[in-house]
Amino acid sequence: MKTVIQNVKFKEVMVNVLIENGVIKGMNQDEYLEADHVIDGKGQHLFPGFVDLHVHFREPGGEAKETISTGSMAAARGGFTTVCAMPNTRPVPDHEDNLKYVNDLIEKNANVRVLPYASITKRQLGHDLVDFQSLKQLDAVAFTDDGVGVQSAGKMYEAMQEAAKLNMPVVAHCEDNTLIYNGVMHDGDKSNEMNLKAIPSVSESVHIARDVLLAEATGCHYHVCHVSTKESVRVIRDAKKAGIKISAEVTPHHLLLSENDIPEDDARYKMNPPLRSEADRQALIEGLIEGTIDCIATDHAPHTNDEKSQGFLKSPFGIVGLETAFPLLYTHFVENNLITLQQLIDWLTIKPAKLFNLSYGTLQIGSPADLVLIDFNQEENIDVNSFYSKGHNTPFDGWKVKGVPTLTMVNGKVVWEKEEAHV
CATH class of the missing domain: 3.20.20.140 (Metal-dependent hydrolases)
Known part of the structure; x- marks a missing residue:
């Protein structure tokens, strides 16, 4: 299974990311033509x-x-x-x-x-x-x-x-x-x-x-x-x-x-x-x-x-x-x-x-494809009614924030992607 994430910014450079069998195989400006799944990063930041x-x-x-x-x-x-x-x-x-x-x-x-x-x-x-x-x-x-x-x-x-x-x-x-x-x-x-x-x-x-x-x-x-x-x-x-x-x-x-x-x-x-x-x-x-x-x-x-x-x-x-x-x-x-x-x-x-000597927390060739895309352009209000957690106990409800994650991947699998509204 090959996945390509196109058009993302990593360390201030636009790159395409090739993921194969849950592992990062390529991370540069090359176009990867053969892929089972292509994700358009829309210029967002990759971490x-x-x-x-x-x-x-x-x-x-x-x-x-x-x-x-x-x-x-x-x-x-x-x-x-x-x-x-x-x-x-x-x-x-x-x-x-x-x-x-x-x-x-x-x-x-x-x-x-x-x-x-x-x-x-x-x-x-x-x-x-x-x-x-x-x-x-x-x-x-x-x-x-x-x-x-x-x-x-x-x-x-x-x-x-x-x-x-x-x-x-x-x-x-x-x-x-x-x-x-x-x-x-x-x-x-x-x-x-x-x-x-x-x-x-x-x-x-x-x-x-x-x-x-x-x-x-x-x-x-x-x-x-x-x-x-x-x-x-x-x-x-x-x-x-x-x-x-x-x-x-x-x-x-x-x-x-x-x-x-x-x-x-x-x-x-x-x-x-x-x-x-x-x-x-x-x-x-x-x-x-x-x-x-x-x-x-x-x-x-x-x-x-x-x-x-x-x-x-x-x-x-x-x-x-x-x-x-x-x-x-x-x-x-x-x-x-x-x-x-x-x-x-x-x-x-x-x-x-x-x-804790964990082999996570980095993005490099050969590392698990655990990553997050973040949009720094959009601003939104924290809304506890949109939480996936059962807990709504936070004083930050209604606070205006930027830097909202839009996609999260674990071992090359998309486990969450932002929708326009989640209630």
Whole structure:
């Protein structure tokens, strides 16, 4: 099967792309006359498919919020071709049978490449470690108890020892439960104004500080999820200077919003970690640009409309992000000359892929034909009613954006193509 994508711009040069059996075979200005399928790129920009190290697809156990099918279609629409699915499902992929079950669901229902995490501890309870070796053999991409930080330093130390033996990353949601105080938003001006229980910044940074020393002691690759505070950035920066094997991600919503943007008791703005201060937001941007933070991940976390209609006190934490990430970041950072387009692409492709030794995130001869076409000319409003995700929980509904994906391909197969209207 030969496919040709004609008339696309790659690294500012117009090219035609020849794809055969899911692999890129040619990428230059030549005309490829023999093809089973021809796609007219209409002068749009061609990029590697995006890689997201942090998504929640809820299945099995939370299908009312999202499924592997709907979540992976949301990924495809957003230009993501490889995503790593968190293990806070029911059952948890904490032993061979459960991970096999998840793998079977992915094989049957995924529209893009979905790589499953295994948990660090059984049932994510923080007590008994999983069998790291057997779960690696079943293609777990890494180990994490995401959603709950491992509270015991001893247990995290033992987990890092096991992961280091296998050259596998330990990935952490960093939060010291003794410092949460049942909070629902950041401990700052907005929580005081709204008289709501608050989560102090130190709940995150103190946990990272503990874990980086454990990573140093064990030689484990330690990856920090959704960094949100200036103190966390400082700890990670210092750890990298000390030669500790640490990496970190930041989300689009923490780059774009602070507590000052919360207009009222609207749970679309409730996520964990919470939206922090403006000083924190600026520190995250600086940390990303300087390389302290390695990549961008969405932390796509869908919930039902009913769940998210109960205000800050009763609604669950979480925001969806797969379908909005690139246009939002392009519009607000690249268009405003705060970063370059190539920086943004790198943070969404090659950099996350390299962190986990994934052979994706690049476009070159011989690489899998995972790609996205993007139209930088058209402007549109984000509309949650057009989402493929079951989750509509985002504060970005109605925001005007540019840089909208129009076609996504995985292994040479078109898995999503923009229509004039999708409802």
